[in-house]
Amino acid sequence: MDIDNMRDLTRKALETRSDIDTVSEIEEAPSDQRVLGAETTDGTLFFVVIQEI
Numbered sequence: 001m002d003i004d005n006m007r008d009l010t011r012k013a014l015e016t017r018s019d020i021d022t023v024s025e026i027e028e029a030p031s032d033q034r035v036l037g038a039e040t041t042d043g044t045l046f047f048v049v050i051q052e053i
Helices: 003-015
Strands: 020-026 033-040 045-051
Touching (some): 003 020, 003 033, 003 045
Antiparallel strands (some): 020 033
């Protein structure tokens, strides 16, 4: 599986959760990384880094 497919699957999984308000891609990452930012309903922010090894 390539890195973009993994990013898309991770984004879809996060978006199905009722406690997640928003999921967005962070554009300023190296070419071997995809970074998703997510915000929960209580305002907590977190990031998911997907990296090819």
